[in-house]
Amino acid sequence: MESLSFSFETELSAERRVHVGVVGSGDLEVLLEPREEGGAEVSVLTSVDGYEHVWSRVLDRFFSRRPLGGRYEIRDFGATPGVVSLRLAQAAAEAS
Amino acid sequence: MSRGRTWMKALAGDAVEAPVPSVLCADGEVDGCTARFLAVVPDPESPFQRARNGELGLREAWTLARLVREAAESDLSGSRRAIVAVVDLPGQAYGRLEETAALHLALAAASDAYATARLAGHPVVALIVGEALSGGFLAHGFQANRILALDDPGVTVHAMHEEAAARVTMRTVADLRRLADSVPPLAFDAATWASLGMCEPLIGGVDVEDPGPDDVRTVRQRLAASISEARDSPRDLSVRLASEGARENRQASIAVRAKLAEQWG
Amino acid sequence: MTRTGSWRPTLARRSFIELPARERSRAILDEGTFRELLGPFDRLMSPWLPRQGIVPQSDDGVVVARGEIDGRAAVVLAVESAFQGGSIGEVGGSKMAGALELALRDYDDGRPVRPVILFETGGVRLQEANLGLAVIAELNAAVSALRPVVPVVGVSAGMVGCFGGMGITAGLCSYLILTRQARLGLNGPQVIEQEAGVEEFDSEDRALIYAVDGGEQRFEMGVADALVDDDASLVRDTVRAAFSLGVPEVHRSQEFGRYGELVERAASSPPTDPASLRTSWGRSEVSQRLADAVQEIEETPA
Numbered sequence: 001m002e003s004l005s006f007s008f009e010t011e012l013s014a015e016r017r018v019h020v021g022v023v024g025s026g027d028l029e030v031l032l033e034p035r036e037e038g039g040a041e042v043s044v045l046t047s048v049d050g051y052e053h054v055w056s057r058v059l060d061r062f063f064s065r066r067p068l069g070g071r072y073e074i075r076d077f078g079a080t081p082g083v084v085s086l087r088l089a090q091a092a093a094e095a096s
Numbered sequence: 097m098s099r100g101r102t103w104m105k106a107l108a109g110d111a112v113e114a115p116v117p118s119v120l121c122a123d124g125e126v127d128g129c130t131a132r133f134l135a136v137v138p139d140p141e142s143p144f145q146r147a148r149n150g151e152l153g154l155r156e157a158w159t160l161a162r163l164v165r166e167a168a169e170s171d172l173s174g175s176r177r178a179i180v181a182v183v184d185l186p187g188q189a190y191g192r193l194e195e196t197a198a199l200h201l202a203l204a205a206a207s208d209a210y211a212t213a214r215l216a217g218h219p220v221v222a223l224i225v226g227e228a229l230s231g232g233f234l235a236h237g238f239q240a241n242r243i244l245a246l247d248d249p250g251v252t253v254h255a256m257h258e259e260a261a262a263r264v265t266m267r268t269v270a271d272l273r274r275l276a277d278s279v280p281p282l283a284f285d286a287a288t289w290a291s292l293g294m295c296e297p298l299i300g301g302v303d304v305e306d307p308g309p310d311d312v313r314t315v316r317q318r319l320a321a322s323i324s325e326a327r328d329s330p331r332d333l334s335v336r337l338a339s340e341g342a343r344e345n346r347q348a349s350i351a352v353r354a355k356l357a358e359q360w361g
Numbered sequence: 362m363t364r365t366g367s368w369r370p371t372l373a374r375r376s377f378i379e380l381p382a383r384e385r386s387r388a389i390l391d392e393g394t395f396r397e398l399l400g401p402f403d404r405l406m407s408p409w410l411p412r413q414g415i416v417p418q419s420d421d422g423v424v425v426a427r428g429e430i431d432g433r434a435a436v437v438l439a440v441e442s443a444f445q446g447g448s449i450g451e452v453g454g455s456k457m458a459g460a461l462e463l464a465l466r467d468y469d470d471g472r473p474v475r476p477v478i479l480f481e482t483g484g485v486r487l488q489e490a491n492l493g494l495a496v497i498a499e500l501n502a503a504v505s506a507l508r509p510v511v512p513v514v515g516v517s518a519g520m521v522g523c524f525g526g527m528g529i530t531a532g533l534c535s536y537l538i539l540t541r542q543a544r545l546g547l548n549g550p551q552v553i554e555q556e557a558g559v560e561e562f563d564s565e566d567r568a569l570i571y572a573v574d575g576g577e578q579r580f581e582m583g584v585a586d587a588l589v590d591d592d593a594s595l596v597r598d599t600v601r602a603a604f605s606l607g608v609p610e611v612h613r614s615q616e617f618g619r620y621g622e623l624v625e626r627a628a629s630s631p632p633t634d635p636a637s638l639r640t641s642w643g644r645s646e647v648s649q650r651l652a653d654a655v656q657e658i659e660e661t662p663a
Binding site for chain 1: 401414416418419444
Binding site: 143144146154155158159161162165188190191192193194195196197198199200201202203204205207208209211212215230231233234235238239253254255256257260261263264265275278279280281282283289292294332333336346347348349351352353355356357359360361 | 396398399403405407408409412413425427451452455456459460462463485487488489490491492493494495496497498499501502505506525526528529530531532533545546547548551552553555556557561562573574579582584612613614615616617618620621623624625627628629631632635638
């Protein structure tokens with residue numbers, strides 16, 4: 001199990017708090033809350049060690065497309081990059 | 097001889113009867129007050145083949161339900177006798193017949209009988225003298241107002257046998273034992289279980305397999321104290337979360353209730 | 362109608378089984394009344410899982426939702442089977458027990474609350490072992506305290522069903538509603554196979570599992586009170602109907618005379634086919650009244 005954190009600069013901000021997903025096998029939950037200070041702070045707790053670079057890439061891609069600021073809390077149980085992207089997109093859609 | 101049988105005889109002597117071969121029942125006394133003692137014991141001849149080693153099976157669970165309810169019903173007008181569950185159970189019966197004939201319902205019946213007696217004001221005290229495992233313990237003992245346990249290596253409490261638990265969680269038994277050091281709810285031994293705050297201080301210095309008069313006296317004194325305390329306390333299980341052990345090891349249980357009350361509306 | 366079915370056209374059906382716990386709770390409650398307690402953002406998580414390298418979930422896999430059922434105050438407790446198999450840990454179990462304790466307190470204050478439990482669980486979370494067991498004991502204590510004064514309604518829909526210590530909780534419910542896909546028992550097939558061998562119970566034999574534990578079997582042998590199609594509205598209406606019947610005069614688990622005899626007979630002539638219990642045990646006494654009540658609700662214009 002590994003804890004990771006990332007920060008991103010963003011133009012927009014989450015307007016409401018949102019929860020999507022479930023910490024099931026191959027899935028993850030995302031909690032997204034608005035953040036006064038602007039920018040995005042992402043914390044990831046994942047069951048699979050050694051994939052920081054993959055998380056970095058997936059999050060980079062997400063924030064370059066949807067620069068939505070807020071506090072992101074991710075709890076992951078071995079989701080693929082595709083599923084991670086899906087959940088992030090879901091969260092962003094519900095938060096704006 | 098099973099510990100359950102040993103302690104039934106030690107505590108209630110000649111009053112012990114066997115309404116069915118695998119359930120012992122005795123209307124004895126503690127400190128001059130009536131108490132019904134109950135235990136499940138092995139019956140190697142039982143027609144329930146998967147419940148011959150002292151497990152809580154269909155026959156045992158429905159019989160306990162009857163004996164506890166009868167004790168409660170016959171006391172409606174008078175003083176409410178104590179009910180003492182002597183616990184020595186290698187768990188519930190694991191079998192196809194048991195599942196087919198709704199063992200889950202039988203255990204519910206026993207659990208509810210004890211709970212209802214407690215709610216009606218009967219002091220229900222569990223005395224763990226051996227194993228207290230899983231569904232068997234949920235049905236026979238875990239609904240008690242107060243729980244006593246002997247301080248002995250043969251006294252263990254758990255949700256599943258070690259080997260089975262290891263297989264299901266995909267770890268080795270050695271792994272699980274190591275984990276138990278830092279995760280108290282995983283431990284099997286009585287002392288660590290006691291640290292979770294659900295029972296009275298363990299009863300030490302007693303010969304568990306062959307109790308003498310002093311040993312029996314010690315246990316009877318503790319029973320008397322628990323029965324008396326139960327009579328003067330709330331009839332729910334709130335005492336389990338008010339203990340020092342709970343404040344140390346069940347902070348989450350306490351925090352959840354506090355927050356629920358805040359948000360209930 | 363011999364079973365609780367629905368005349369509603371198939372296209373209009375919404376699967377209850379496919380809904381996660383949160384949406385199931387929402388589906389049970391009157392529209393617009395759902396209000397979650399101790400939700401994800403309260404972050405009351407398992408203190409024990411991270412020590413074992415297991416990622417916890419923000420709600421510990423249990424949803425507690427207040428709301429209304431037929432305009433009366435209600436609380437729904439729903440287990441999320443996608444998280445750790447719906448197994449019960451210290452936090453999840455305490456959420457359930459604590460909610461029912463508050464429901465009892467409200468009843469004592471003259472404000473009854475209708476409790477519903479949605480079972481999708483294998484029982485105790487072994488990674489929390491003795492605390493999982495303890496919280497189920499506390500939950501069972503709360504059900505026993507509540508059910509003489511307020512019906513406790515249980516639902517199990519699948520695909521996990523209801524096993525382990527929670528099977529006892531289901532056995533305590535005043536009314537139990539199952540789908541055909543649900544399974545209900547104390548020891549799951551794998552546990553029996555592990556403890557007693559594959560001859561005793563082949564955990565890969567799907568037909569056997571449903572023959573013994575399946576929703577239809579449990580309904581026909583009288584340990585469940587309704588068998589419903591997998592349709593969210595129908596489940597909701599059956600829950601409403603159950604509450605309309607009030608507290609049962611006698612709970613199934615109180616009938617030690619009847620069941621004591623039935624199990625002795627089962628031992629002396631073991632049923633080679635579990636289906637034979639459908640004749641000898643038969644449907645529960647309330648099943649027809651419940652079915653009639655559901656039909657009345659379904660036929661009443663909204």
